[in-house]
């Protein structure tokens with residue numbers, strides 16, 4: 020009877036899975052050894068190695084779990100745009116202790132409600148209101164870099180960017196100033212860091228993957244403690260804000276709905292919007308709100324710091340691009356870095372900077388892997404994907420495909436310039452998958468673009484930097500939850516118009 024059950028459950032999965040090429044699998048554990056105990060820098064290389072050895076459609080087994088990687092652009096298009104493939108893959112399950120049923124993980128009707136709820140928070144008027152907040156936290160980053168200029172030594176840029184993004188997302192998501200740029204040792208920041216690290220371990224290291232094993236490890240206690248700190252923090256903020264909003268002047272509450280969401284004069288944040296929202300006529304509970312706030316915190320800071328670090332690496336190692344970005348910024352904002360009037364119309368003029376951002380995201384996508392689960396059998400361009408299979412797609416591997424991007428290892432922002440692409444000989448289509456696409460695309464894309472531009476404008480107007488490392492050798496990448504590098508990327512900075520002190 021057991022064999023019969025196993026046959027019914029896994030027979031078709033196995034039969035259809037075997038049609039895809041992939042490394043030889045061992046009984047019971049499948050290909051789990053490929054990922055056993057690997058370091059984060061190995062992960063990207065192993066996935067890229069699989070794609071090189073077995074092509075655009077690959078399968079590998081993690082125990083009884085079938086995983087299929089798709090990198091043919093026709094498959095990717097179907098995968099990302101399909102309404103049948105919106106459920107996240109099993110790997111995301113480890114995030115559920117933190118995100119619970121928030122927009123990132125939820126599915127079905129709940130997901131549709133959440134997406135509808137969250138979208139207005141990214142309305143362009145709302146984003147415009149965030150500009151002073153972006154600028155305020157970036158000004159502290161400028162002071163930090165200035166301090167690095169003074170001692171003239173190479174410094175690691177990523178931690179500075181990370182704390183700046185953390186301060187900003189906390190402020191825009193919850194309206195709270197945690198001042199992590201001034202005090203990186205605060206309990207909340209440490210908890211967030213430790214949790215993100217453990218979650219990545221859990222996603223890919225088989226030692227931590229299964230809950231019944233993980234719960235006995237020291238990491239489980241560490242994660243539990245970090246989660247408690249963060250949940251308590253968010254809960255306190257929500258309660259406090261709920262109380263404040265209850266006492267908000269009546270005049271504000273009688274504003275038309277659109278204005279209530281985005282038009283109020285005082286500084287607003289995502290939390291306020293969620294507190295004013297309802298689903299099926301019922302206001303959201305504290306738990307519902309906490310789930311969404313957690314998603315923002317998770318999705319909205321490491322992605323941005325990774326993108327910024329690679330952006331600066333790309334342009335400081337491509338001096339011509341740096342010069343063009345600088346000139347464009349000067350023509351929109353003037354050349355005085357001390358008096359920057361941050362306006363959306365000006366940021367919109369930064370066409371070349373935007374091309375450089377896109378090109379950076381192609382070469383170094385902050386979210387290097389995206390996963391979906393086939394809950395029912397689906398056909399993608401004549402290939403049948405069995406129900407129960409995880410389908411993975413890596414924007415990193417895809418971004419380096421020569422069939423899609425000519426000279427994929429060269430930083431060439433013009434490839435995204437639709438104004439010149441009409442006469443281009445480059446392969447079509449030139450798509451950017453770093454924010455995903457289709458029904459589960461990144462809702463924070465516009466927020467991200469604005470925030471990136473604000474930091475870039477400030478840094479380029481105030482500083483010139485040099486990358487301290489071998490310009491001819493691409494850095495070795497590592498994949499934690501977001502893409503990073505094995506060795507830190509070091510830079511020397513000097514205030515514009517002065518000499519580098521060595």
Ligand code: HEM
Nearest residue numbers: 122123318319322326385386453454455459461462463467
């Ligand atoms: C450069 C920065 C960013 C990149 C590259 C990025 C990339 C992505 C990607 C690839 C996904 C799809 C994940 C998946 O399908 O599993 C995603 C989803 C998401 N992102 Fe972003 N993101 C960025 C910034 C942000 C920011 C700043 C926020 C919020 C403030 C945000 C909020 C979200 C949310 C809520 C989702 C879930 C959407 C859904 O499932 O419907 N992201 N992001």
